Amino acid sequence: MVEKVKVRIDGEVIAATAGQTILEVARANSKYIPALCYMEGLSATGACRLCVVEVSGVARLVPACTTPVAEGQSVVTSTPQIESYRKIALELLFAERNHVCAVCVSSGHCELQALAQEHGVTHVRYPYSCPRLPVDTTHPRYVLDHNRCILCGRCVRTCAEIEGAHVWDVAGRGIGSHLVSELQRPWGEATTCTSCGKCVQACPTGAMAEKGWAVEEMTKHKTVVSRLTSMREGS
């Protein structure tokens, strides 16, 4: 027996199923909450903090992607404080690595860029870290540019949960965290990689791209990846 709960999102009473997250319920009911690390069809990790919302009775903001709905819960998806926190989160992502939209293959098709525009990020108020990071060009078809990686982990989860290969993982700690393929082997030498390219399609920025595309040319098809999960669940 599926337990039904009633929640209030931005004042509107919505019927949901127990176990659903606030983000799932909101999106199913055309309530917009931004998110970067969340992708339909993958588990949620609450890494990017863009989906933070206010929940009645909770003193801090909580990530909508990992917080389950509860009976009688009242959720507010946008306040000046929430918008301010989201903008800070975005600015910190830009400050952490070398995001240069002007020369990026994903410019114009990038989720980070789109969210920055949507949130009015015209300047970054924090000093840029400008780390010296490598570009892994060893794979014959794909390229990984650590400069553009935001560590959302969508590639890691796509490879582990959908492809079942688990080529990708995050190594290091804190600011030193970085994506690794098959225990630090160059991507092109990873024996477990099936070259399916789903990680590339799941990547929200230009960090992972198909080789050979020039600036602004890399368009991603993440729904293809999300659809695999729904088709499997439906079977």
Added chain:
Amino acid sequence: MTTKTTPKPQAEASAARKLTIHPVSRIEGHAKITIRLDEQGQVADTQFHVTQVRGFEKFVEGRPYYEMPSITARICGICPVSHLLASSKACDSIMAVRIPPAAAKARELLHMAQFVQSHALSFFHLSAPDLLLGMDYDPAKRNVAGLLEEHPDALRDGIALRKFGQTLIERLGKERIHPSWTVPGGVNNPIDPSVRDKTLAELPSAVAIVERTLAMWKAAVEGFPAEVESFSNFPTMYCGNVGPDGSLRLYDGNLRFVGPDGAIVADQVAATDYATYVAEATLPHSYLKAPYFRPVGFPGGVYRVGPLARLNVADRTGTPLADAELAEYRQRYGRIVQSGFHYHYARLIEALHGLERIGELLDDPEILGTRVRAHAGVNNNEGIGVIEAPRGTLIHHYKVDDNGAMTWANLIVATGHNNLAIGRGVEQVAKRFVHGSKIEEGALNRVSALVRAYDPCLSCSTHVLGQAAVVLQLEGPDGEILDEIGTV
């Protein structure tokens, strides 16, 4: 960028001085000029400094080669198309592809649009204040605003001509500056027929502007005998791209070097062989390297590039109106035109040629061809792309590893080739106009105007970052700065 020196005892300072022009204004990028005077107040020697470094060649190492067109285009906002094209050609070479004919024509069309807008910018926006208002005109009004008061029709023509070129770039590449349309292997979209139709409709009025300006300039140039005589008026070699028949080529072709007398020294030099003829020296006083003609050596192998050089190098332009103008130009000044002041005249003839090529390309049915891109991976570990940028020959030379990551880059840009000639030209013009202890503003401006005649792009040439502009400093033999003046 004033030189910091410790004041010396007055007795040592003597009458000798150094003049520094910093920054040089109405050019693209930053420059400084120092003029050292001897104890009689006569010019002893001069130096042309380019004062900043950007490091493009170094920081692109590790990037995938196919990003190079968009990265190197950021070297400059005036003629990014030149870098896009030279870079794309170098990438074509790495991929070992021959791009589809429609793509080659589309790229040339984009290039011609850029020639028109860039030459319009150089002549009207940057140099016309000197040329139409006068070298000694009030410096506060010797600018585009002054032109608006005194020569509004000429200024309007300049703006309209530049707009024609920029609009065509935008129609083709979707952006006026840094369009992403040109890619390794070709272009990323075929040309829409509406672009052809709109551009062909606007073309006659653009041609009329250049013809009008040429007629005006042919009369006005007679008013600058001293400048013609002293602006880099010395023998050098010249370099430019020509076709198999010796006609002017701006997008493709092979390099030709001619001697000061017009004799062909090297002809049909393929891009891959450029290093046999061009070597680069570094100068202690400048971030801009100084290429020279390798067989002659440094510093004797001075050659010039750009409009003046190209018209000296080519047998003809290959388009009727420009060829008629070229014939008159040669009738006036000879087969080899030596004075750097005639860069302006040559630039206008090239703008006319560019417009004619736009017409020819748009009349070619193949320009609308839909097969416009070749796809390939790394098939060569080295690629060289050469084109004629508005300011002269542009060379992009890349090396990549087997995965396509850049391991080495060398960019030789137009202003670099002209570096030695600009340096010598500064000395010649300073000796003609700068005398005595007090700096005359008109003298200062003529030194700057010499630099402007070359239309140098210093941001390109050093692949440099920073604000534009010349400062003139007067310095004694011991390095003490006695007088300083900046241009606006």
